[in-house]
Each structure stands twice: as C-alpha cells, then as structure tokens.
Amino acid sequence: MPEIDPWGDVEITDYEATMKQFGIEPIADLADRLPDNRLVRRNIVFGHRDLDTVLDARDEGDPFAMMTGIMPSGVFHFGHLGVVDQVLMFQDMGAELTLCAADIESYATREMSLEDARELVVEEYLLNYVALGLDLDSTDFYFQSQAGNDHQVRSKLFAKHVTQNEFEATYGNADPGKMVSALTQYADILRPQSPEHGGPKPTVVPVGIDQDPHVRLTRDVASRYRDASYLKPASTYHRFMRGLQGGKMSSSDPKSYIALTDSIADAKRKIDEAKTGGRVSIEEHREKGANVEEDMVFELLAYHLVEDDDELRRIRTEYESGAMLSGELKAIAKDRLELFLRDHQQKREEARPKVEQYVAEHADEELA
Incomplete structure (x- = not known):
C-alpha cells in the first residue's frame, strides 16, 4: 500500500526561513547545556522551542519529560534514527519517557486496520527502539486505542479550545478523520502532564519540522485549557535525511532508504546505487x-555512521579535493553499514522476548 501523508507532503529546503517564520530558536544557543550529541554538533538537530524550560528543570532536580510518537507507516529505516537518537539523549538526561503508538491515527488517516498497525509498531518500531537502547521498563508506552478512558475523554474536551478556522489554517481542511487524529495527538503530547502521570512538568517533543503544526496548536490548547495547569510543550527540530536517490526519503519507495532489517547484501547494493556527488570521469573528479552537498552516501555517513568529527572532516576534505573517489567513499559506507547492521540485528533478536512479553502483559492489563 502506498504511503499516504495526511498532513501534507513537505520537503523543507530553507530551514532558516522556516525557523524565522515560526519562531524556532537555534539549538546551538543551548548546545553547551546538552550532552555531547553527534546530531546537535553537526546541526542536524538544528532548532528548538522552549527547550531551556526542560534544561532548567533538569538542572534544578525537578521532573521533566520527553514525549514522542510512532506512526506505523512502513519499515523502520535510517531516516527514523534522528528521533530515536534524541529520545536516547533525553533518556540519559533523566527524562520521564512517553512513547505513543498511533494506531488510531493510522486507522483514521492511512487506511490501516488497528491490528495491522499494532503488529507493524511492534515488529518494525518497538523492537528497533529497544535494540537501539530504549529502556522499555521505564517508558510509558501505549497504543492510542488503549490509552485509557481519561486520555480519550481529555482529547474530546480539547476540541473546545481549537476553532475550525485555526484548524483549517493549520491543516488545510477539517476532514473528520484528520480532526480526530489531531485532537488525539494533543492528548498524547500533553499526556506526561496529566494528573495520572504526575501533573504539570516541562515536556519536550522531538519532531521533524513538518510536525510543528501539531506542536503549535497543542501549545495553544495547553494555554487555553483551564481544567488542568498544563505547561506549553517544548520541542526540538531535526533536518530530514534525504533519500538515497536524492529528494525525500519515503517508506513507500524501498530504493530511497536502508531499513534496519535489510540484509547486508541488500544494504550494500543500495549504497552502490545511491546518488553521489562524484564527477562523471575519474580525471574530472x-x-x-x-x-559533497549532493552526495547521499556522505549524508548517511554524516548522520549516522561516522561518530568522530575529525574523521568525518578528513573524509569530506579528501572527497571534495578529488583525492577520494566515489567508489572509495561507498566502500567506507558499506564497511560501516555492515558493522552497524550486524550488531543491531543481533540486538533486535535479543530484544524480541522482552518486547513480546511487555506487549502481551500490557494487553492483558487493558483487558482486565
């Protein structure tokens, strides 16, 4: 089934203009208050809104939270890793973690059954999150359809605090499925601050810039809702990793991504077929x-496969100067990729019993 994005098919090319338009601050201003993180150092996580409130709470020893969602839209690939890296950063900082599986939204807007959505969440997302380092026992993980009555009622109450004009101006139309999904998302984002989860606390939501409309309207709802003292959620923003052929990475186009469950052979083949910034002939190169700016293999290295900045700088210098050929760059990527995938796929299988037991126990709790 083709991937359908009900919130719009966006491809951001001018991040600075987008930041200025929507009041997003550069994360570089707070980098010295964050743990050392590759994505922050390289300006891949480039912006934030009110992240200082979360950092202030951490510094003062007060509770703070991180919330993110899983949209089951296809296989889990390297384009999804930017969010997970941030989740793990906030986990290491001591945040209370909330992880929502958006099965209601996938049913309402993506023509997917609840059963298929839940199966995809576990097999393609939750297993990978745990293999990458998520502490599931310390995480509030839930499916939207099993979030509890208080959560569902709250999402309906929020409808009073968003006008139809605001909704249409933000999302383009007021389709019933889209409205239900958006209201449910507001409840998801504010869930860490609900009475049953300890009440108001600074909460950060790491998102791509395409999800900022949800954050902005949730902030409006938080400030207007008087039956609880919600704090406006903070947010961080990361750059989209482009597809292997250039342009947008899409779960509906297997040539555009490397999945974390791809075989080593398939992953290497995709590297060989990826768009590079090399010249047509060796002499010209x-x-x-x-x-380098048009080389998707280098982008993969920069985002996820080379941790050391000095090493990445050396690779870039040699490649830009012509000393390194595209084939040599691809060879580096394939070696790094093989190491990553072998290690990760082993951890996935090691995580499987724990994840399956966790999901089964929580399903039993919902039925009890």
Whole structure:
C-alpha cells in the first residue's frame, strides 16, 4: 500500500526561513547545556522551542519529560534514527519517557486496520527502539486505542479550545478523520502532564519540522485549557535525511532508504546505487573534486555512521579535493553499514522476548 501523508507532503529546503517564520530558536544557543550529541554538533538537530524550560528543570532536580510518537507507516529505516537518537539523549538526561503508538491515527488517516498497525509498531518500531537502547521498563508506552478512558475523554474536551478556522489554517481542511487524529495527538503530547502521570512538568517533543503544526496548536490548547495547569510543550527540530536517490526519503519507495532489517547484501547494493556527488570521469573528479552537498552516501555517513568529527572532516576534505573517489567513499559506507547492521540485528533478536512479553502483559492489563 502506498504511503499516504495526511498532513501534507513537505520537503523543507530553507530551514532558516522556516525557523524565522515560526519562531524556532537555534539549538546551538543551548548546545553547551546538552550532552555531547553527534546530531546537535553537526546541526542536524538544528532548532528548538522552549527547550531551556526542560534544561532548567533538569538542572534544578525537578521532573521533566520527553514525549514522542510512532506512526506505523512502513519499515523502520535510517531516516527514523534522528528521533530515536534524541529520545536516547533525553533518556540519559533523566527524562520521564512517553512513547505513543498511533494506531488510531493510522486507522483514521492511512487506511490501516488497528491490528495491522499494532503488529507493524511492534515488529518494525518497538523492537528497533529497544535494540537501539530504549529502556522499555521505564517508558510509558501505549497504543492510542488503549490509552485509557481519561486520555480519550481529555482529547474530546480539547476540541473546545481549537476553532475550525485555526484548524483549517493549520491543516488545510477539517476532514473528520484528520480532526480526530489531531485532537488525539494533543492528548498524547500533553499526556506526561496529566494528573495520572504526575501533573504539570516541562515536556519536550522531538519532531521533524513538518510536525510543528501539531506542536503549535497543542501549545495553544495547553494555554487555553483551564481544567488542568498544563505547561506549553517544548520541542526540538531535526533536518530530514534525504533519500538515497536524492529528494525525500519515503517508506513507500524501498530504493530511497536502508531499513534496519535489510540484509547486508541488500544494504550494500543500495549504497552502490545511491546518488553521489562524484564527477562523471575519474580525471574530472581528480581535477574538480566531489560535490559533497549532493552526495547521499556522505549524508548517511554524516548522520549516522561516522561518530568522530575529525574523521568525518578528513573524509569530506579528501572527497571534495578529488583525492577520494566515489567508489572509495561507498566502500567506507558499506564497511560501516555492515558493522552497524550486524550488531543491531543481533540486538533486535535479543530484544524480541522482552518486547513480546511487555506487549502481551500490557494487553492483558487493558483487558482486565
């Protein structure tokens, strides 16, 4: 089934203009207050809104939270890792973690059954999250359809605090499925601050810039809702990793991504077929060097496969100068990718019994 994005098919090219338009601050201003993180150092996580409130709470020893969601839209690939890396950063900082599986939204807006959505969440997302380092026992993980009566009622009460004009101006239309999904998302984002989860506390939501409309309207709802003292949620923003062929990475186009469950052979083949910034001939490449900004293999290295900044800088310098050929860059990527996938896929299988037991126990709790 093709991937359908009910919130719009966006491809951001001018991040600075988008930041200025919507009041997003550069995260570089707070980098010295954050743990050392590759994505922050390289400006891949580039912006924030009110993140200082979360950091202030951490510094003062007060509770703070991180909330994110899983949209079951296809296989889990390297384009999803940016969010997980941030989740793990906030986990290490001591945040209370909330992880929502959006099965209601996938049913309402993506023509997917609840059963298929739940199966996809476990097999493609939750297993990968745990294999990457998520502490499931310390996480409030839930399916939207099993979030509890208080959560569902609260999402309906929030409808009073958003006008139809605001909704249409933000999302383009007021389709019933979209309205239900959005109201449910507001409840999801504010869930860490609900009375049953300890009440108001600074909460950060790491998102791509395309999800900022949800954050902005949730902030409005939080300030207007008088039956609880919600704090406006903070947010961080990361750049989209482009597809292997250039352009947008999409779960509906297997050539555009490397899945974390791809075989080593398939992953290497995708590297070989990826768009590079190398020149047509070796002679021209040696003379002019590569256009690194248009090289999807280098982007994969920069986002996820090379941790050391000095090493990445050396690779870039050699490639841009023409000393390194595209084939040599691909060889580096394939070696790093093989190491990553072998280690990760082993951890996935090690995580499987724990994840399956966790999901079964929580399903039993919902039925009890």
